[in-house]
Amino acid sequence: MKKWRVVHSEDKGVLRGPAVLIGALAVALGVSAFMLALQGKSPVQGLTVLFSGAFGSSYALEDALVKAVPLYLCSLGVAMAFRLLIWNIGAEGQFALGAIGSAWAALTFPGLPWFLLLPLMAVCSAFLGALWGLVPAILKVRLGVNEIIVTLMMNYIGILLLEFLVFGPWKDPAGFGFPMTAMYSDSAIVADIPGTSVSWGIVLCVVVGVLMSVFFRFTRLGFELKAAGENPKSAPYARIPYSGLVLLVMAVSGALAGWAGFLEASSNLNRLEVSVMSGYGYTAIVVAWLARLSPLRIGVASYLLAALMVGVENLQLVMQIPAAFGDIMEGLILVCVLAGGFSLNYRIKRVPG
Amino acid sequence: MILEMIVPLLAATVQSGTPILLATLGEIITEKGGVLNLGVEGMMLVGALGGFLVCQQTGSPWLGFVAAGAVTALFSGVHALVCVNFMGNQVVSGLALTILGTGVANFLGTPFIGQEAPGFDGFSVPLLSDIPFLGRVLFSQDALVYISYFLPLLVFVFLSRTKWGLRLRAVGEHPEAAKSAGISVPGYRWLGTMLGGFLVGLGGAYLSLAYTHMWTSDLSGGRGWIAVALVIFAFWRPFRAIGGAYLFGGIMAFQLRVQAMGTDLPSSFLLMLPYVLTIVVLVLSYKKGRIYAAPAGLGVNAEPEE
Numbered sequence: 331m332k333k334w335r336v337v338h339s340e341d342k343g344v345l346r347g348p349a350v351l352i353g354a355l356a357v358a359l360g361v362s363a364f365m366l367a368l369q370g371k372s373p374v375q376g377l378t379v380l381f382s383g384a385f386g387s388s389y390a391l392e393d394a395l396v397k398a399v400p401l402y403l404c405s406l407g408v409a410m411a412f413r414l415l416i417w418n419i420g421a422e423g424q425f426a427l428g429a430i431g432s433a434w435a436a437l438t439f440p441g442l443p444w445f446l447l448l449p450l451m452a453v454c455s456a457f458l459g460a461l462w463g464l465v466p467a468i469l470k471v472r473l474g475v476n477e478i479i480v481t482l483m484m485n486y487i488g489i490l491l492l493e494f495l496v497f498g499p500w501k502d503p504a505g506f507g508f509p510m511t512a513m514y515s516d517s518a519i520v521a522d523i524p525g526t527s528v529s530w531g532i533v534l535c536v537v538v539g540v541l542m543s544v545f546f547r548f549t550r551l552g553f554e555l556k557a558a559g560e561n562p563k564s565a566p567y568a569r570i571p572y573s574g575l576v577l578l579v580m581a582v583s584g585a586l587a588g589w590a591g592f593l594e595a596s597s598n599l600n601r602l603e604v605s606v607m608s609g610y611g612y613t614a615i616v617v618a619w620l621a622r623l624s625p626l627r628i629g630v631a632s633y634l635l636a637a638l639m640v641g642v643e644n645l646q647l648v649m650q651i652p653a654a655f656g657d658i659m660e661g662l663i664l665v666c667v668l669a670g671g672f673s674l675n676y677r678i679k680r681v682p683g
Numbered sequence: 684m685i686l687e688m689i690v691p692l693l694a695a696t697v698q699s700g701t702p703i704l705l706a707t708l709g710e711i712i713t714e715k716g717g718v719l720n721l722g723v724e725g726m727m728l729v730g731a732l733g734g735f736l737v738c739q740q741t742g743s744p745w746l747g748f749v750a751a752g753a754v755t756a757l758f759s760g761v762h763a764l765v766c767v768n769f770m771g772n773q774v775v776s777g778l779a780l781t782i783l784g785t786g787v788a789n790f791l792g793t794p795f796i797g798q799e800a801p802g803f804d805g806f807s808v809p810l811l812s813d814i815p816f817l818g819r820v821l822f823s824q825d826a827l828v829y830i831s832y833f834l835p836l837l838v839f840v841f842l843s844r845t846k847w848g849l850r851l852r853a854v855g856e857h858p859e860a861a862k863s864a865g866i867s868v869p870g871y872r873w874l875g876t877m878l879g880g881f882l883v884g885l886g887g888a889y890l891s892l893a894y895t896h897m898w899t900s901d902l903s904g905g906r907g908w909i910a911v912a913l914v915i916f917a918f919w920r921p922f923r924a925i926g927g928a929y930l931f932g933g934i935m936a937f938q939l940r941v942q943a944m945g946t947d948l949p950s951s952f953l954l955m956l957p958y959v960l961t962i963v964v965l966v967l968s969y970k971k972g973r974i975y976a977a978p979a980g981l982g983v984n985a986e987p988e989e
Contacts, residue, residue, distance in 0.1 A: 365790065417774050469962075473969045478721065478774065479912045480965065486905055486958040494951035612782060619775055654789030661725075661783025665761060668771035668779065676770065 383644020459588020725784020
């Protein structure tokens with residue numbers, strides 16, 4: 331009698347990766363369409379509206395690029411931590427703290443010229459973002475506390491802190507009671523690239539992305555970090571102890587998410603308000619895993635997920651479909667890509683039983 | 684006078700601790716089988732909505748309660764499929780389940796926001812509720828709370844006195860050894876995940892059917908994550924989960940009361956309390972080295988042999 335057995339697969343064809351990805355996306359799309367049908371909406375119309383909303387106009391393409399900027403920064407940070415198998419799911423809170431830090435600088439020194447104020451805002455946002463990442467990192471290396479839960483709790487705390495500030499001490503006295511700060515001064519606003527609605531922040535993305543690639547590819551520290559993630563036993567041979575790597579990775583991760591919060595508040599809202607939080611920190615996890623942690627692929631995946639966000643907004647407008655549809659698609663994509671990873675590493679073989 | 688304030692507070696503590704207790708017990712079962720399921724937050728929401736819809740359609744709270752467990756057990760099957768059969772990363776799959784569950788509940792629940800369902804109401808247990816003090820705290824609750832009093836014992840008996848429970852734990856501790864003893868690792872991991880999902884779903888149903896009687900979005904408010912943390916705090920032991928769950932029930936009841944009384948303290952800080960407490964509780968657990976109580980095979984997929 332013959333039996334089916336699961337075995338490790340050595341053969342890794344060039345086309346298998348993309349094929350699995352496309353298959354996973356197709357399954358995710360199919361199930362999402364089914365969810366639309368459950369709500370009594372036409373799945374065909376829904377997917378059409380989704381895609382035309384995401385890719386059908388130059389406005390949509392540009393809007394996706396705008397949303398890809400914070401997503402890319404958060405995701406790059408999250409991916410760096412994932413490399414070391416540190417599960418930083420706190421990008422959302424680190425993003426909030428970055429927005430808070432930059433808002434503090436913008437509201438405290440509105441008179442500074444832009445070439446002083448913007449760097450100061452960048453420093454403040456990176457500092458608070460990194461701090462928010464370091465708290466779980468320190469608890470992890472000193473006591474071994476599970477970073478997944480702590481980073482997540484820090485999200486709730488960070489967002490509540492932001493709410494406290496905009497509902498309380500930082501509320502604009504001339505804002506008719508709305509929970510938002512006063513408008514930033516011109517020198518605190520990261521301008522758009524002329525002729526587009528995309529801010530100069532995208533240049534920061536490119537620079538950070540290149541630096542990250544160089545770091546992992548050409549520096550010894552980057553190599554040690556990768557090695558420690560793939561095999562924790564190799565860590566003792568590295569120059570920097572494992573705990574040092576954890577602190578480093580969480581600080582950088584938090585600073586990057588902090589920058590995303592800074593850019594989002596400064597260039598898109600021109601002030602701090604609760605709506606600055608729109609879930610980039612959680613979507614970043616999907617992006618990082620989809621891109622299998624490589625900086626270049628994260629760029630592509632950020633754009634695609636940002637386009638999905640734009641498409642879902644269109645669905646909301648045209649077909650009154652709840653925004654939660656975006657969460658469903660993100661969750662499904664992640665589940666399908668995870669399951670699809672199986673066919674990359676294993677295959678099913680018939681063996682004599 | 685003091686008693687007049689403490690009794691309602693403690694009764695509210697038991698009430699808000701109950702969904703957390705149910706979810707924590709569920710996650711204990713799942714983790715005992717070696718499967719880390721971080722989807723609890725999303726699963727609770729799926730259960731809350733499933734229970735609410737069935738109850739609203741049929742008019743039967745009990746049917747809604749059971750349906751919530753069943754729907755959530757099926758939903759947690761996604762996690763089992765991805766991790767047990769497709770060897771997917773357990774952490775990421777759990778996160779995906781949270782994102783997906785939150786999305787599904789908010790998406791399908793949108794038309795029902797603000798609507799009511801019959802749900803469970805409190806009633807006093809004859810005789811027991813006449814016990815001074817304790818009677819009014821413990822025995823003037825709704826039926827689901829009374830059920831929850833028995834569950835830790837039930838879970839304990841299942842895990843340490845039944846054949847299935849012992850095999851589940853073997854699979855969680857030493858998958859390889861269990862396999863050579865002829866126990867089906869995938870089978871028992873599926874069992875643990877779905878049974879745990881069932882209890883988590885009951886916890887979700889408690890939120891929509893007994894706590895609020897109404898559907899609103901984001902009903903769970905982090906309770907799922909608190910449950911994941913409490914599993915560690917509870918040392919993976921069902922009875923220890925009781926203390927942890929009521930501790931958080933207490934802080935939530937306290938926070939609501941202080942808010943209602945009116946205070947100078949900004950509400951944001953009051954709302955932070957459970958999340959800060961979660962971190963504190965975790966730090967204390969690790970300080971005492973409780974992490975060593977984790978099932979040895981937790982979070983590790985059983986590899987197929989070469």
